[in-house]
């Protein structure tokens with residue numbers, strides 16, 4: 001093995017030691033203080049919107065794994081280079097590691113709510129990297145034949161062994177630190193606090209009417225396991241209910257802070273509400289319907305007494321993410337909930353444990369703050385929420401849409417009656433009509449299933465007398481305002497996709 005290759009390996013191994021040690025220290029200082037996750041988080045919040053959109057489009061909901069993997073690969077390349085350069089100069093090595101430390105510390109300290117201790121994982125890991133690199137390089141050099149004079153091969157063998165053992169040890173520290181650190185962190189996490197939560201009693205939800213579920217359509221109620229997840233969090237915020245507080249402040253006469261205990265004592269209701277993501281493409285699955293348990297936010301806002309011109313409610317998450325919702329929408333009597341339960345369970349951590357907002361009729365990015373800890377009354381003219389400077393609309397009412405769930409695109413069917421079924425939604429307005437078109441024929445009315453309320457999606461079905469050949473099926477919905485979905489295709493940005501969903505079916 002050539003010396004430069006050994007040096008590169010030494011660099012990568014030292015970086016592995018650094019990351020492993022960082023994860024171990026982060027067990028005590030909090031998961032977001034780990035340099036890998038802190039730097040990843042800064043990247044997430046600062047990449048230009050088109051790059052982020054491309055990332056989401058290419059990697060889908062695995063975009064976070066892709067980002068962390070990408071960061072790790074970049075770091076490995078950097079470390080390999082540093083290893084080789086360090087052969088010539090200790091100063092270069094030290095400077096390289098210091099640069100890594102500065103980036104990690106700045107990233108960790110600028111995360112939301114970070115204390116000074118957040119710098120610790122990076123600092124300790126930089127120290128570990130320095131010593132690991134020095135040791136491994138020493139071993140790498142001692143495995144070289146000496147340039148001048150006789151070098152007993154036994155000495156070389158010894159150096160080689162020393163280098164390999166060093167590499168193995170470094171890999172061990174990286175693996176044990178990385179895996180062990182993450183495991184310990186999740187043990188410390190809120191899982192046990194969540195398991196201990198006893199949900200408060202609530203006035204019952206209107207029951208799901210018989211027949212709401214149509215055969216072939218997606219389940220009317222989405223299970224927690226199958227519910228889509230969208231957020232900017234690389235590491236799920238771990239918010240302990242025993243220290244959770246919600247502060248309602250800003251342009252209010254009466255600022256309020258409530259604790260978890262106080263929240264649970266408020267009147268609770270249960271409501272089926274269909275949540276949708278603005279990034280959902282036509283025909284996409286970033287939408288789900290759940291039974292939410294929570295307290296009406298309207299009452300809390302009434303108590304806080306917003307000033308008349310406070311037209312925006314900014315909701316903030318424990319990780320700093322935020323969204324802006326029209327105050328009027330939250331106070332117009334719809335079932336906008338500060339939710340603690342989802343389908344009979346405490347909120348899953350990925351869906352905002354312990355508390356999140358759910359607002360019927362608005363896309364999630366302007367209304368559904370997870371891990372919520374702060375509500376600030378302000379004006380749209382004074383504050384742009386997270387997604388607004390990134391090119392998304394400040395207002396995000398959900399657009400009337402519909403989707404064909406069966407047959408799937410590309411499916412094959414036998415000639416004769418074929419069930420076409422799916423969902424349609426226009427939350428808080430309600431759907432009055434769904435129509436299906438075969439090829440370029442006339443639009444035929446589908447049968448609408450009953451719903452709990454206008455705040456959920458509706459299932460529909462249509463019996464299609466299928467004839468042999470290739471066919472295109474299209475669907476469109478009309479809402480209670482009389483608006484029929486436009487056929488004009490539009491991408492999700494800036495305020496939601498439009499167009500008709502269609503599938504191709506081969507009938508034999």
Ligand SMILES: Nc1nc2c(c(=O)[nH]1)N[C@H]1C(S)=C(S)[C@@H](COP(=O)(O)O)O[C@H]1N2
Pocket residue numbers: 227228229230231232233275276277278317318319321350351352363364365368369370371
């Ligand atoms: N804290 C936080 N809350 C958030 C987001 C986020 O990035 N961070 N994303 C929002 C978006 S864009 C959507 S669509 C919904 C998705 O909620 P879900 O993941 O429970 O389906 O959460 C909203 N709440």
Ligand SMILES: [Mo]
Pocket residue numbers: 230276277278279363364365
């Ligand atoms: Mo979203």
